[in-house]
Structures are given as C-alpha cells and as structure tokens.
Amino acid sequence: IGSYLAERLGVPLSQLPYERMISGEVKQKLGALTFVTATDGNHGRGVAWTANRLGQKSVVYMPKGSAPERLKNIRALGAEASITDLNYDDAVRLANDNAKKYGWIMVQDTSWEGYEDIPGWIMEGYTTMAYEAAQQLGAQKPTHIFLQAGVGAMSGGVTGFFADLYKDDPHPPIITIVEPNQADCLYRTAYANDGRLHFVKGEMHTIMAGLA
Numbered sequence: 001i002g003s004y005l006a007e008r009l010g011v012p013l014s015q016l017p018y019e020r021m022i023s024g025e026v027k028q029k030l031g032a033l034t035f036v037t038a039t040d041g042n043h044g045r046g047v048a049w050t051a052n053r054l055g056q057k058s059v060v061y062m063p064k065g066s067a068p069e070r071l072k073n074i075r076a077l078g079a080e081a082s083i084t085d086l087n088y089d090d091a092v093r094l095a096n097d098n099a100k101k102y103g104w105i106m107v108q109d110t111s112w113e114g115y116e117d118i119p120g121w122i123m124e125g126y127t128t129m130a131y132e133a134a135q136q137l138g139a140q141k142p143t144h145i146f147l148q149a150g151v152g153a154m155s156g157g158v159t160g161f162f163a164d165l166y167k168d169d170p171h172p173p174i175i176t177i178v179e180p181n182q183a184d185c186l187y188r189t190a191y192a193n194d195g196r197l198h199f200v201k202g203e204m205h206t207i208m209a210g211l212a
Helices: 003-011 026-029 041-055 068-075 088-100 119-137 153-165 183-190
Strands: 034-038 057-062 080-083 144-148 176-177
Touching: 003 026, 003 119, 034 041, 034 088, 041 057, 041 068, 057 068, 057 088, 068 080, 119 153, 144 153, 153 176
Parallel strands: 034 057, 057 080, 144 176
Antiparallel strands: none
C-alpha cells in the first residue's frame, strides 16, 4: 500500500516514511480511498490495519470456511468484512469486480495480466520474513526449507530470497513447496509441464481456507 501511495503521489517511497504516510497532509492530497481484498485472515488483517492507520476505508471478503475469530479481528480494525459462501479464488474475483465497479483499490497477491505491480510489491514484502529468518540463523545454513503455497506469492518471494542468498553455495538448501492435496494447482501445473496454468475448482476441504 505504501508503494501504491508513493506512486499515486508521484514521490519515491523513501520520501514517504510512516509518519508522513499517515499525516493529514497526505490524506488530503489522496482524498477518500477504499482498499479491498480477499483473505482468510492475516493478509486482510494487514490491509485493514493499514487502511485504519491511514484514516481510509477497507473492505475484506473472506472465503467459505474462514474462522469467525479472524473475521472479528479484522472488523475490530474498522474494516467492512464478511465471510462469503465462495471459495478463495471466487472471493478474489468478487473483490476485483467490486474494485472495478466502485473505484476501489485492489490489494491482492494473486496476479493476472494487467494486475501485476501490487502482487509484485506484496512478494517483495514477504522477503522480510526470509531476511529476519536469515539474520536469526546467522552462520547456520538450513538443509531444507518448507514453504506453504496458496496463491504462491509467499513461497515465491521467500524462495527468491534464499535462492539469491545461497546462489554461490555449491550445496544450497533444498526448498520444498507444500500444498493441500485438494488444492494442488502448483503441483498439477509443474507435473503437466506444458507451459499452461492448471486450476483446481469446486469444494476444497481444508481448515486453511487461504491455502485453497
């Protein structure tokens, strides 16, 4: 969101520290904004928190099966949030349709043609976790790294970080991406090896709705 605001204001992100970002001056320049996203929890909570600090609105659509406690936490940050009867991908489509309809700003780590900047910034943001883990490891090198994948943005960002960190190492860590067996679109795509994306549709029973 910071990168989006900097671009909209026509200034480098380095000139938009947190204190200035949440200032009345910046809000006046930007006008009233609404950020919209689909999430099963953490991502939506982050969007809601940021919109709240900016004095802006947020709308959060949660997929079927999302925990009521997570909904409560997101609403506590001032978001207009609801658990839909849709799967994750359909909740993303709903968020995007309403973004177009109402002029809202879509903040999603799912990318498609014409919507790639914000997902790319989110992937860059995920590398913060990898950087902190690398700092805590110090001189120790992991033998294996296991990463969950829903959309794949977190696993892609963290894989990119460690691939770069150990690029000159003759024995880099083995990185394994893990998906629910009923929502295995990355596995199916890799297995087909035909240059096309392979989707999984319908009911996907997992308590981790964001991985479906």
